[in-house]
Amino acid sequence: MILLEPNCSKSNFLYFNFKMASDLILHTLVSLILCLFVLFSIFIAHCDSFDDFAPPNTFTVSSLVYPHTRLQPFQLRYFRVELPPWFSSVSISLNSDVDLDITKARKIPKRALPIICFREGSPPLPDASNTSIIDSGLAPLTILSIEGIQGHKNLEQCYPMQQYIELKLTNEQIPPGVWYFGLFNGIGSSRTQSKMVVRGSSYSFTANVTVEGCSPSTMFGKYCNHTVDPLSCSLFDGHNLAENILEAMSYNQTGESLVACRSTLKPSCLGDGEPKIYYLDVEGVAEELTISATNVRPNLTQSDNSSYVGGISLTGFTRLGAIPSVALHDYSSNLNTGPLIIRSPKVGRWYISIVPINVSKELESISANNVRICYSMESYVLQCPYGKTGPNCAWNRYVLQQAIVRRGSSPFESYFMPITEQYFKEPKFAVEPLLSNSSNHGEQKYAWTYFVLDVPRGASGGNINFRLSTTETMDYEVYARFGGLPSLDNWDYCYKNQTSNSGGSTFLSLYNSSNVNINFHILYASEGTWVLGLRHPINRSLAKYQTIMSVMLERCPNRCSSHGRCDYAFDASGAATYSYCSCDRNHGGFDCSVEIVNHRGHVQQSISLVVSNAAAIFPAFWALRQKALAEWVLFTSSGISSGLYHACDVGTWCPLSFKVLQFMDFWLSFMAVVSTFVYLATIDEVYKRVIHTVVAILTALMAITNATRSSNITIVLAIGALGLLIGWLIELSTKYRSFSFPLRISLNLLHRWESIKAWGHNLLKTLYRRYRWGFMTAGFTALAMAAISWNLETTETYWIWHSIWHLTIYTSSFFFLCSKERVSNVDNSFVSNGENEREGSNVN
The missing domain is CATH 2.60.120.380 (Jelly Rolls)
Incomplete structure (x- = not known):
């Protein structure tokens, strides 16, 4: 045993060293693997987040955050974004509560479809486009779909609104300058039509627009590299x-x-x-x-x-x-x-x-x-030298100077006149003295005369109006181009004759053009240089021909066709204004030129909306017969004010302003409904006056804030029911105090329960005897029909359902008034029965 002990110790020592070495190697390998994994993770994270950090050559030019905004039906909101020549990218982040996919979008009519549109240079106007987004397939919005929106002959691009929109467009994809994108909650000719009631879904959004620029102007690209x-x-x-x-x-x-x-x-x-x-x-x-x-x-x-x-x-x-x-x-x-x-x-x-x-x-x-x-x-x-252009610089070119005109409270308008020594008394001038007389070798009989004008910064929400009239048959051709000289093969808009023109273009609208007159509007003309070119025969005689030309920058096209008023608003940034037409009840479209309701339909709607208020005679007559003078005044005033309001609304006669008549109509209608409920309770006049005063205040607030919202009918009915309940409680507390339980707790619980049953039975008997339940049932039926007609009101069917609302709501009030019995005898018998029950309980 003594000889073997050293060998055992040596083997144990070797085993221990080997184990320590293997553990050290294993620990080293694990540490190395962990280090490589951490380094690899950091590298991947750095690669993934590379796009999240701005490159060193870029800086933030502007960053605008637009707060939470709600778009009601037929409303729009424009956003103006300025991209300087040295910009590197623009990022648009937009969040909304729109839950809409392509399948659902195809089934929604245009008048209710939320969309987003982009256009370079001026605000988009999808109402003026003959090609709708429905025809283009309702493609979803992507970065690639916006590339190449450049050139004034292209349509603006519109897409269905999405819940989340994240776009980052670089200077390699879009050019610098002014860009607009607009949010629309429904488009079409009815968008600008004046409406008595607006029903439909609304949506809210928030937006953030950030523009990045390259710090050295000689750098370009997404990262300015x-x-x-x-x-x-x-x-x-x-x-x-x-x-x-x-x-x-x-x-x-x-x-x-x-x-x-x-x-x-x-x-x-x-x-x-x-x-x-x-x-x-x-x-x-x-x-x-x-x-x-x-x-x-x-x-x-x-x-x-x-x-x-x-x-x-x-x-x-x-x-x-x-x-x-x-x-x-x-x-x-x-x-x-x-x-x-x-x-x-x-x-x-x-x-x-x-x-x-x-x-x-x-x-x-x-x-x-x-x-x-x-x-x-x-x-x-x-x-070419100043004032000349064309082959060998032989054609005339005139710069038109701008003269500002103010009309009322609307933003400025202006007209353009040539910079010549001639004095012009009116915003129009003769063309013949300014024409070129030299032809091109390719067009021996024709020459060109050019007029250059500048649309100032921030005025892209206006419209260029060009007019040309002559005493003889028109032999002029008009070409317009943004930023350069137009020609036969290079133009944005043209007018050759009544059959050959670009009138079908999105942003060119023709008005009253004939053989002796040319009149068109370039809608929402981009700010910058515009060139108008006249192609005409050479050597026109000043004695034989007299052609008058006028160029104006108007706020609304064709003065809204005399069927509306011209309003203006600011874009979301407040940096620019744009004008739009608010049309009357019968017309719509971007210029109020679309007849939505013809004359026969107008007369039919007017008669229906005005005459249907005659139903107020029935409750007014019954209230007067019952000597309920307050209710008689309310129903009579409600019917008259509603008839006047609808007569003014359809354009027949307005004895007062529209806002006053609208307030009176809705307020008195709300009061008439609530007073009907209060009438059903038999209480003293002092309490009735208090209830009427409180109700008048509440309904006045409803009528002045948002009278046309669909939830008002529910609120009014709830106020009326609450008024009736309060009236009953007042009546019980004053006339039937004998029914109050004694303070002393009765030990005979069985007898107390019988007393409660008898009291409830007598109360139901009283309610049954107080009202004529046949009339009451008819009143509730008419009231339900009124509520249904109120909820079914839309922009297109408003006149039908609102006329039915007049008939049913006044008829229901008439039935409710007729349902009330004289209650003196019933109350006396009820009180005597109550006294007997009370005395019996006290004996016990």
């Missing part, structure tokens, strides 16, 4: 232009001014598919924008360059206001084969993207790696 090179521009004498540029230009540079824009950097070299972005500003109306690339060559030896220059595709993409791409651009061309010419470019910032395409395919025989295409970029802006 793309460099954009500005092109420096200066006047150029036209010498030493490349031969291909001279051939491409349609102007001979005799009187034009040529602005050359070049990059200040050395010639650029790009790889296959690698873009380079430039921008330049077209600050005024220009004739042409030319973009060219010279000295195009691969960065190879001189011998290789000569062989492959012609096959290289160096594509130039241009876009107004936003970064162009292969999928989204305004113009494109292979700059290696010739310059890109843009006729009549619009005013604003133009972005140019130069991209070598399929370089590796063209140079596949070259074994050199990293082949790059080098070039020098140039652009030219061609402008």
Whole structure:
């Protein structure tokens, strides 16, 4: 045992060391795995949250939070968002209580459908569109669906309202400038129609709009991580232009001014598919924008360059206001084969993207790696002298100055007149002295005359009204374009004749145009530069023709067609106003030109709503017969005020203001209903006066705050029932005090129970004898019919159900008044029976 003990100790020691080493290795591995897992989790979390943090090159330009707002039926709310040229992205977050999917949206009529619309430059107006969102398939709102909303010939894009809307649009998707989005709770011609009652569902929303910008103006992209090179521009004498540029230009540079824009950097070299972005500003109306690339060559030896220059595709993409791409651009061309010419470019910032395409395919025989295409970029802006435009600057161009006009309390209106030495007494001028007399080589018999005007900032809620009248048959064609000169193949709106025009466009509305008159409105014209072009025969005789032209910026189109009034409101930010028409009962539409109710229907509705109040004669007559003078005055006044109110509402006669008549109608109607209930209780006049005073105050508050809400009928009935109950309690407390239980607790519980039963039996007998229950049943039936007709009232069927409401509510009051018996004998017998019961109980 002594010899074996050392061996055992040694083995135990080795086993202990081995175990310690294995535990240490296992612990180290576990720790290493945990560290790797933590690092991996942090990396994933950082990648996932990368979009949540603003890049270092961006800053918040503006952030507006719109509070909780509720849109009632047929209401709308506009939001104006200004995006500066250096913006990087705009985020729109909108939460609402709308629970609507595409399946439900297809079944909802337009007049009750909540939608959201977007438009560039001015407020959207889906009521004026011939193409509804129902026809477009009711596609859900996505970021991709808003891309490319640019250009005034495009319709605004509308989508069904959703519960949660989260959008983030970058400067690569939409251009800078003024954008509007609007929320509508129902659209259609009936939206602007004046309504006596508005019923339907409402919804609430909150919104948050944040605009991010790039801190260096030369950066672009979603995260401001793309460099954009500005092109420096200066006047150029036209010498030493490349031969291909001279051939491409349609102007001979005799009187034009040529602005050359070049990059200040050395010639650029790009790889296959690698873009380079430039921008330049077209600050005024220009004739042409030319973009060219010279000295195009691969960065190879001189011998290789000569062989492959012609096959290289160096594509130039241009876009107004936003970064162009292969999928989204305004113009494109292979700059290696010739310059890109843009006729009549619009005013604003133009972005140019130069991209070598399929370089590796063209140079596949070259074994050199990293082949790059080098070039020098140039652009030219061609402008005519002041007052001239067109080929060889031979056509006249006039700048129209704005004159402000104030009409009442509405925002300003204005008319535009040419800046000439001639004095104009009226907001219109003769056209013949201003016309161009030189024709184009392609149009030998016609010339163009242009008029340039500016819609000021914040006035995009107005409408441009253009009128042209002549003594002879109209031989003018009118073209309008935002931001640039219109032409035969490039315009936003046009009018050639009565059969050939863009009157079907969303935002152009024609009025009373004929062979001798042109009259149209550009609805909600975008703020900025507009150019109106007249195409006309040359050498028009001043003695033979006399053409008068007027251009105005009006608040409401066509003065609401004389069927409504022009109102105005502010957008949600309070930065701009917009005007709209509030039409009468018979008309609707954005300009009140849609006849919703014809003359025959108007007469039918008027007679029905006014004459149905004659039913008030029945309760008034019965109240007078019973010498209930207060009730007689109420029913008579209620019937008269209701008839006057409806006569005023349908446009027949208004002895007082509409608001006063509306208040009197609803207040006296509420009072008549409640007084009917109070009449059923037999109480002294002093108590009745108190109840009537309290009820008058409550019903007056209801009539002055929100008289047309559907819950009022329930509130009025509840007040009436409460008044009747209070009357009964007063009657019991004054006449039947003998029924109060004695303070002494009776030991004969059985006899007490019999007394209570007898008292209840006598009370029911009294109620039964007090009222004629046949009339009472008829009264409740008529009252139920009145409540049903009140709840069935809609905008379209209001006149039918409200006329039935008049008949049934007055008829129910008549039946209730007739149901009351004379109660003196009944009360005496009831009191005597009560006394006997009380005496019997006291004996016990």
